[in-house]
Amino acid sequence: MASTNLGPAGEKIRVLRMFSRLNVGGPSLHVVLLTAGLRERGYETRLVVGQESPHEGNLLDWAGERGVACEQLAVLGREIHLLRDARALLAVHRLVREFRPHVVHTHTAKAGLIGRLAARWAGVPVIVHTFHGHVLRGYFGPLRNALFRGLERGLGRRSSALVAVSEAVKAELVDLRVAPAERIRVVPLGLELEPLAGTLPRGELRQALGLPADAPLVGAVGRLAPIKDLGTLLEAAALVRARRPGVFFVLVGDGEERAALESRAAALGLAEAVRFAGWRRDLRQVYGDLDLVVNSSRNEGTPVALIEALAAARPVVATRVGGTGDLLAEGRHGWLVAPGDPAALAAALLEALDRPEEARARARAGQGHVLRQHGLARLLDDVDRLYRELLAAPRRTAA
16 A cells, blocks of 8 residues: 655655665565565655676566566676776766655665765765675675775764664674664564465475475575585585485575585585575475475575575574574574584484474464564565654764
């Protein structure tokens, strides 16, 4: 339902949303659904995205199905490149001057840098940045980490509001001195979860992968990227198979590490036990066939695959990073282990498989939590309220 409240001077509130790249993944789902949902509530919105890497895939077609036409800037790349980034800044500044948004809202690090600088330069009234996680630990060496922390502190002072997707991400940002706690709002991810919450089909994914209908199947859903630490998952899989040879594993997704992970699986004797399914859009069929969902990341915001798994009432084992502990209620909604520890991960997987009643009970508790806290309507309410509050507040002069 469209909002009857208008912005300054009786106009529709115009929002320019920027996102570094619409690659296949949870944050991309979030920004597309947010853009589409706010338009339905009466906002005038534009979504500007950068260029994803060739191996990542994108959600541009999926966005189009929801009526979101993404404006793709090839010069908005993921890596720092001074000349290309200067060209991106000029291009975004032109877009801002043309569209005259009341709000510029950026997501992810590179879009946050370029978009906030362009918005500040153009005198946009409200500038918001969302941290879906951060790249300030675990991605780079000490010097680059220090550089990026300094950039984020400066940009934070020049933003109307900073948003974290979980309390844990907020706490990390405060600990890294990106901004004081009172400057960071928590707005959890919001997704279309209802299709996953009912009875799901079973057997289609197993049949496509040539797996037995009754074999326990453990799955990881997401990018095959270094930060996901899927090598640790493969080592854990070998330990699980040593105890329970009938367990199979599937990695649903793709990315730069696929070839290396396939080689690692073969070296561990897992060539027949681990399947690489690539990207799949039939999430009801995917989660319908998974008996257990695992996340082995070294760094996360709030992992969308785990929200989806819990919405589907699937048991979850995950590393205690970012907002995962909040999502799993410190273990009441699943199993939590330290990152980078194959033995601990294997032990948790075996416990979840060996105690199916307890696993189902934790998953059902998690399902109720995510349906309440991570639905799309709640996200739209939160962001709508935030924008109106910031637009109504006196202009803040940044230091």
